[in-house]
Amino acid sequence: MDVPSVFRIGTRGSPLALVQANMVRDALCATHGWPESRIEIVVIRTTGDRVQDRALAEIGGKALWTKELDRALLGGEIDCAVHSMKDVETIRPEAIRIAALLPRADVRDRLVGADSIAALRHGAVLGTSSPRRAAQVKRLRPDVTTILFRGNVATRLAKLAAGEADATLLAAAGLERLGRDDVGVAIDTAVLLPAPAQGAVGIEVRADDDSAGALVEAIGDGVTQACVGAERALLARLVADCHSPVAALATIEGGVMHIVAELLAEDGSAHVTGAIRGEPGAALAEALADDLLDRAPESVRRLFAG
Numbered sequence: 415m416d417v418p419s420v421f422r423i424g425t426r427g428s429p430l431a432l433v434q435a436n437m438v439r440d441a442l443c444a445t446h447g448w449p450e451s452r453i454e455i456v457v458i459r460t461t462g463d464r465v466q467d468r469a470l471a472e473i474g475g476k477a478l479w480t481k482e483l484d485r486a487l488l489g490g491e492i493d494c495a496v497h498s499m500k501d502v503e504t505i506r507p508e509a510i511r512i513a514a515l516l517p518r519a520d521v522r523d524r525l526v527g528a529d530s531i532a533a534l535r536h537g538a539v540l541g542t543s544s545p546r547r548a549a550q551v552k553r554l555r556p557d558v559t560t561i562l563f564r565g566n567v568a569t570r571l572a573k574l575a576a577g578e579a580d581a582t583l584l585a586a587a588g589l590e591r592l593g594r595d596d597v598g599v600a601i602d603t604a605v606l607l608p609a610p611a612q613g614a615v616g617i618e619v620r621a622d623d624d625s626a627g628a629l630v631e632a633i634g635d636g637v638t639q640a641c642v643g644a645e646r647a648l649l650a651r652l653v654a655d656c657h658s659p660v661a662a663l664a665t666i667e668g669g670v671m672h673i674v675a676e677l678l679a680e681d682g683s684a685h686v687t688g689a690i691r692g693e694p695g696a697a698l699a700e701a702l703a704d705d706l707l708d709r710a711p712e713s714v715r716r717l718f719a720g
């Protein structure tokens with residue numbers, strides 16, 4: 415195989431992104447018997463990193479975390495790009511391929527600032543920039559209001575400590591990777607269903623780069639790829655993305671896939687949930703998406719499927 419002497423991993427520069435890039439480096443070195451010096455980590459600044467003061471959905475919405483990495487990948491500056499799959503747009507350029515997913519971490523959200531959603535004080539303020547988390551908490555607690563919380567994990571925890579909100583929700587996976595799993599309490603997925611692809615780190619390559627593709631595929635986890643693939647197929651069928659108030663979780667047990675999903679009105683005043691069990695794959699997720707759209711109240715359905 416034609417292998418470059420140095421394998422370049424492209425990543426964003428946030429502390430979480432760097433940890434995730436290091437995880438990919440370690441997996442590649444362990445699997446291929448490479449010394450660490452074989453890998454170069456290339457930090458690329460994205461639009462999402464620059465713009466901190468507005469709702470992500472407002473600033474032109476799409477590809478905030480991926481556009482610059484895509485450009486570097488397609489331009490041959492890097493051999494692969496590492497992403498939190500939760501932040502990767504539903505529809506990717508044809509010239510880019512998700513070659514592997516690392517084994518998925520804890521998929522749950524952690525609540526910081528209270529012991530449970532029920533225990534939030536009356537009229538509590540939740541800091542979040544996630545339409546899904548805002549809608550889910552308002553559904554359970556209509557008295558709660560939300561304010562926009564952006565920035566990386568440390569920034570959000572600092573805002574909470576400064577009293578800007580009573581509580582916030584953060585992905586357990588991100589906290590764990592940053593060594594902060596002492597923070598907050600994990601909320602059961604039966605209470606707060608996570609975002610599609612939450613807890614999954616993906617590695618993309620150029621679709622025509624068979625050499626990088628094979629090297630990266632060797633560190634992939636098949637179950638994670640199937641489950642995250644199904645969650646992303648559900649998003650695609652809904653014409654939704656990471657700014658949509660949608661939650662979904664696919665799991666596989668004994669070769670059977672189980673998908674649970676939830677669509678919400680942005681203020682949590684309406685929602686629809688559903689589940690399906692069957693042969694792993696996109697078709698199963700699409701069937702669940704169609705069922706949810708069929709049953710969704712109008713205030714929910716109008717947010718989805720174009």
Ligand SMILES: NCc1[nH]cc(CCC(=O)O)c1CC(=O)O
Nearest residue numbers: 498500584585587588612613614
């Ligand atoms: N949108 C930001 C983002 N993207 C991925 C993670 C956490 C790591 C993961 O879910 O894999 C986070 C932070 C958070 O939601 O708390």
